[in-house]
Amino acid sequence: MNNNNRHLISILMENEAGALSRVANLFSARGYNIESLTVAPTDDPSLSRLTLVTSGNEQVIEQIVKQLNKLIDVVKLIDLSETDAIERELMLVKTKASGEQRAEMKRLADIFGGRILDVTDATYTIELTGDGNQLDNFLRAIEKDAILEVVRSGATGIARGQKALHV
């Protein structure tokens, strides 16, 4: 009950100016924590899909869900952690890649299913997709001082099976 579990909440909301601020504001105003947040329009341009990762005990998560539903711009939402879901995050990593490092970096990128998007004589820019843990593992696997820059999109997700969040 008091365990602070990680939750992946996916929200369908009106694609209107200010809708994102309402969500972000709710979290800061009520002291809820927000680990990541990602948002983009859907196939229906009047709707946006926002995915956020938060954590809290059962009671806090229940309030978060209720408070989000109370926002006028929120059409529907689903707590993907309560269901069987696929979670994915995109990461772009710029690494040093010279001398012996170069072959090793390429090998690790291959093992983690990454793609090298850009190459210079001293660097690689690698794209990786996976759940948060996979991305963390990759960063742990490569030499720490080889990392020049890391950009993560924040987690996004979708329920498995026939379940779908739509209007």
Added chain:
Amino acid sequence: MELITGAEIMVRCLKEEGVEYLFGYPGGAVLHIYDALYVQDDVKHILVRHEQAALHAADGYSRACGKPGVALVTSGPGLTNAVTGIANAYMDSVPLVVFSGQVPTALIGNDAFQEVDAIGITRPCVKHNFLVRDIKNLAETIKKAFFIATTGRPGPVLIDLPKDVTIAKAEYHYPKKVKLRSYNPTIKGHAGQIRKAVDMILSAKRPMIYTGGGVILSDGSPELVELTQLLGYPITNTLMGLGAYPATDKQFIGMLGMHGTYEANMAMHECDVLIAIGARFDDRVTGKIEKFCPTARIVHVDIDPSSISKNVQVDIPIVGSVPNVLRAMISVIRDEKLKPDADALGKWWRQIDEWRGIKSLSYRQSNEVIKPQFVIQKLYEVTQGQAIITSDVGQHQMWAAQYYHFDRPRQWINSGGLGTMGFGLPAAMGAKFAFPDQDVACVTGDGSIQMMLQELATMKQYNTPVKIVNLNNGYLGMVRQWQEFFYQKRYCMTYFESLPDFVMLAEAYGHVGKRIEKPGDVEGALREAFAMKDRTVFLDFITDQTENVFPMIPSGGGQNEMLLAERDEMVSTHDEGMVLL
């Protein structure tokens, strides 16, 4: 096809919504709207003297009559001045539609003269807000604003109107109905939950009904009275809920909470089934959450799902509008001829009567100095309990709540959630607009009244005769009381070394003023004031400077840990309570 300006569209929409009064203050960004108001008589504009007052007056109007309050302010400082009033309405769930002027769309974001981000500033304290960038959306946005403000759990909605939108022209079409795919409040309670709740309610040995402002906002008082009397259970109201159940009825055991009666708080603490209706388990009510209703199973009826299990976990939640859910409960009880446990109830009432016997609202009367409680008692007698009473915030607010017995909903108008000093006077003016033929009194103090004093001019201009009952003790009494109890009488910044001569001040504004200094003169002064039907009368009662509000649950205390006036001269608090308010 007739094309009219945005300003004209706005005024026509207000007319279609049946808006009688628009409380506002002009400025550059709203000049076009004022020009559109000039050429019509349907919507009457009330010119306040400060934007905060426009909001409080619209708020008081709405609380008195149930219709949405409407306000209009200009951009920049007009809007920032209005924010306190908006937040006040938000905390007490009052339906308001607020129009703010904005700089022209082309200038938004340029730090233009009198520009502020109204949408951003008000976001945390409105139910919803809109920036209208295109005149084509104006009428529909206004319709949506009224719909959102008045349905579900009500609240203020702000419409920010850039000046160019008020000037642009469009065809007028006001939708009859509006549907929002993302907003659809649950009105009807879940039948299964209602059935389970009725069973739990009737299984009670020591039942308690606890109701809040939601009953008043939803006009659920008749259903509440019927259910309470059908069951024969004791009932308490929150500060916001007073009047939902007649205070003079024997089943009413007083207000609960920090300054509630001994019997109400003890009954809460000892009850085995708590029936919470349109109340939100606010910290003024619960005291320390861990000590709240330790033996109770809880049924909670509320239209706002986020109010349920927010502060206190409940056993049977029912989301729905109060009158709707209570009617369903009454039907189940009547149809199945269900009866409460009469023996247990009799025993419970005997216990409650014993607590009542403590007379927790007694105070030491004096022949020398005016006791503030005495003034409220006399106010109640002189108005025969029929006046609409507004209040400001502080000790006088608690005394008004304790000693004026409200028998009908919408009779008691105060700032409960935000606790806004300055609310009382403009709210009284708003209530007077709603009910010009009823007596309206504003119970206030020398601190609060000075925060919105300028409205005496508005009241003169529109002739809204209100009786101002100023309980003048020279102190910010509630803060002083806390300093006495919890800060070893270090009265830091709570004594006013200089106060205006309120009698002269009232006269300067064109009203009647009177100072009362002897207990023997209290009743006569009140009678005289209320006899002057068409005058605003400022009654400046010089009261006991050291009187404290009792009973009191100190911060961090449980409901059974009340301090009583006679018994507890010395007060201490729990260390952990010091961080609480």
